Amino acid sequence: MDKVRISKTLSFWLRHKPEAAGLSLSSDGWADIDAVLAALASEVPGCGWEELVMVVETSDKQRFELSGDAARIRARQGHSVDVDLDWPQTKPPERLYHGTVARFLDAILAEGLKPMARHHVHLSGDLETANKVAARRGQPVILVVEAAELSAAGRPFLLTSNGVWLVDHVPPEHLSVLD
Ligand code: HQG
Numbered sequence: 725m726d727k728v729r730i731s732k733t734l735s736f737w738l739r740h741k742p743e744a745a746g747l748s749l750s751s752d753g754w755a756d757i758d759a760v761l762a763a764l765a766s767e768v769p770g771c772g773w774e775e776l777v778m779v780v781e782t783s784d785k786q787r788f789e790l791s792g793d794a795a796r797i798r799a800r801q802g803h804s805v806d807v808d809l810d811w812p813q814t815k816p817p818e819r820l821y822h823g824t825v826a827r828f829l830d831a832i833l834a835e836g837l838k839p840m841a842r843h844h845v846h847l848s849g850d851l852e853t854a855n856k857v858a859a860r861r862g863q864p865v866i867l868v869v870e871a872a873e874l875s876a877a878g879r880p881f882l883l884t885s886n887g888v889w890l891v892d893h894v895p896p897e898h899l900s901v902l903d
Contacts, residue, residue: 730768730779734788737763738799753807754796786886801884804841811882811890816871820847820889821902823858826865829901837867837894844882844890847871851902866902874898 737745738755745763747755757776764771780788780797790797801809822837822845837845847869848854858864874894875881882890 726768727775727779727782730764730771730775731783731787733764733767734760734779734797735799735802738788738797739803740805742805749798749805749807750796751808753798753803753809754791755798757790757795757797760797789885800886801842801844801846801888801890803843807843809884811884813880814883814889816875816881816883816889817849818870818872820849820869820871821851821854822847822867822869822894823854823856823864824867825858825862827862829865832867833896833899833901836896837869837899839892844892845894847889847891847894849887849889868900868902869894870898870900 737747737760738749738753742749742755745760745767747759747763749755761773761776764776768775776797777790780790786800787802788797788799798809801811803809824832839845846857848857851866854866855864858866871881871889871891874891879891879893884890
């Protein structure tokens with residue numbers, strides 16, 4: 725079973741294009757599990773309930789979650805479609821990290837970190853995650869975000885259930901490049 729293919733297909737449908745699979749998302753991002761299973765069966769032959777649960781449970785970044793009654797599924801973050809996931813506003817630690825690459829640096833240092841195609845800027849509490857995120861694009865450049873300072877200045881931080889910190893913008897004065 726091609727777990728990566730299932731995961732990528734789910735990401736595409738649940739974050740970006742539910743209509744591609746005839747799905748509709750609730751305002752907080754949930755899709756009906758039977759509708760998802762029906763769509764998956766035609767997209768990835770042999771993929772049924774067990775395969776879907778395995779992908780949800782073993783996803784390296786815990787990208788998806790099932791509702792308590794397992795009747796619905798959603799992506800935990802990363803959406804471009806308009807959903808409001810209601811993650812709790814949480815006081816961040818002193819510093820958070822963002823992994824990027826050198827070619828974006830001039831723009832980021834001029835205008836700050838922006839959500840780009842997503843709803844939020846994604847930050848992590850540890851360097852290892854920031855490095856992995858950056859390595860998708862090239863040689864990592866790690867930015868240090870003065871999160872406590874930014875939060876004290878009134879900018880809300882949300883924390884997802886899989887440990888991703890979300891914020892709508894990080895102005896350049898709260899950023900520095902890690903040596
Ligand atoms: C950069 C994946 C120019 C930003 C990952 C990043 C993560 C700017 C890119 C999660 C900018 C956006 C999120 C500015 C930010 N000018 N470039 N002002 N502000 N950027 O993918 O943080 O596999 O939307 O540095 O692993 O890379 O999808 O964000 O390079 O966890 O679950 O613009 O997505 O997870 O890229 O990644 P993204 P990200 P999944």
